Amino acid sequence: MNDPSPLLQLERVSRRLGGRTVVRELDLRLARGQVLGLLGVNGAGKSTTLAMMAGAQQPDRGCVRLQGVDLAEQPQRARTDIGWLPERAPLWPELNVIEHLDASARLRGLRGAAVRKRRDALLERLQLQREARRLVAVLSQGQRQRVGLACALLHEPPLLVLDEPGNGLDPLQAAQLRELIRERAAAGCGVVLSTHLLPEVTAVCDRVAILHEGALRHDAPLHAGRDRLLLTLAQSVDAAHIAALTPVAQVQAQDACRYAITLRDDADAPALVQAAVAAGLAVAGVQPVAGELEQAFMRIATQHAASASEQAQAA
Numbered sequence: 001m002n003d004p005s006p007l008l009q010l011e012r013v014s015r016r017l018g019g020r021t022v023v024r025e026l027d028l029r030l031a032r033g034q035v036l037g038l039l040g041v042n043g044a045g046k047s048t049t050l051a052m053m054a055g056a057q058q059p060d061r062g063c064v065r066l067q068g069v070d071l072a073e074q075p076q077r078a079r080t081d082i083g084w085l086p087e088r089a090p091l092w093p094e095l096n097v098i099e100h101l102d103a104s105a106r107l108r109g110l111r112g113a114a115v116r117k118r119r120d121a122l123l124e125r126l127q128l129q130r131e132a133r134r135l136v137a138v139l140s141q142g143q144r145q146r147v148g149l150a151c152a153l154l155h156e157p158p159l160l161v162l163d164e165p166g167n168g169l170d171p172l173q174a175a176q177l178r179e180l181i182r183e184r185a186a187a188g189c190g191v192v193l194s195t196h197l198l199p200e201v202t203a204v205c206d207r208v209a210i211l212h213e214g215a216l217r218h219d220a221p222l223h224a225g226r227d228r229l230l231l232t233l234a235q236s237v238d239a240a241h242i243a244a245l246t247p248v249a250q251v252q253a254q255d256a257c258r259y260a261i262t263l264r265d266d267a268d269a270p271a272l273v274q275a276a277v278a279a280g281l282a283v284a285g286v287q288p289v290a291g292e293l294e295q296a297f298m299r300i301a302t303q304h305a306a307s308a309s310e311q312a313q314a315a
């Protein structure tokens with residue numbers, strides 16, 4: 001179901017770079033409180049799309065609306081209402097971390113005591129206190145990434161746009177980042193992130209969009225994949241028998257004896273087994289439908305490899 005007034009909306013957005021269309025006719029919506037994962041093979045157009053969402057690049061065609069307002073008409077909204085972490089956070093190497101965060105906070109409209117309050121809270125939250133007085137120039141990649149994240153979060157914007165935010169973070173920091181993203185989403189913030197790590201997507205995102213050669217090839221809620229179960233029977237029955245079971249919301253026959261099932265919100269796997277047995281069905285097993293996201297990604301990536309090799313042969 002579409003949110004009637006999305007936080008962020010891309011309307012037929014296209015972008016040309018180096019004489020090629022690298023993002024084409026993209027339609028995407030993001031609701032408040034939603035975390036959208038943007039996936040795609042290298043060069044699919046993720047960073048370009050995120051830069052347009054963040055107001056850092058302008059579409060050649062189409063428009064990006066934040067809370068209904070075209071960003072091209074009010075470009076200053078990008079600085080105050082969006083937290084943007086590009087793939088390589090552009091930091092000032094000659095400032096120390098505190099100076100950097102204070103300057104960033106003022107650029108984003110914070111003044112007075114709020115600057116120090118937000119800066120100190122983020123130094124603690126992102127475990128940067130020990131680096132607070134060190135020059136940005138001498139920080140490690142993971143420390144720089146956390147300074148970039150702090151800059152994106154300082155002004156508590158309603159939209160966060162994060163390009164591979166886990167880059168350079170150790171597993172503990174990566175887990176803390178996921179927690180932070182979920183917290184911001186719970187507070188009503190919309191988040192878009194790109195990553196190549198599918199487990200990161202399943203851990204933190206509500207929805208996944210996959211780009212292929214700049215076009216949107218997949219846009220679906222993640223819970224639909226996560227909640228599906230594979231029911232295996234020792235007999236073949238018409239899918240309508242399964243659909244009639246109370247815990248079942250949707251059923252799709254996979255082959256003669258296996259059925260992919262979406263449960264109703266209040267149901268779980270034991271309830272499904274109980275209902276099936278009570279209906280006289282010979283249940284051989286129930287398990288989660290594995291790796292639907294991986295399957296979607298691999299299908300699209302394989303097409304990419306095939307079309308690239310056809311182009312190379314034609315050249």
Ligand SMILES: Nc1ncnc2c1ncn2[C@@H]1O[C@H](COP(=O)(O)OP(=O)(O)OP(=O)(O)O)[C@@H](O)[C@H]1O
Pocket residue numbers: 017018022040041042043044045046047048049
């Ligand atoms: N400044 C530029 N000039 C010309 N072409 C560009 C420029 N920036 C990006 N491109 C091209 O646009 C396409 C999309 O690039 P983009 O960085 O958006 O992809 P991506 O999906 O983020 O890739 P990756 O996963 O490798 O980060 C690529 O083919 C890239 O070579």
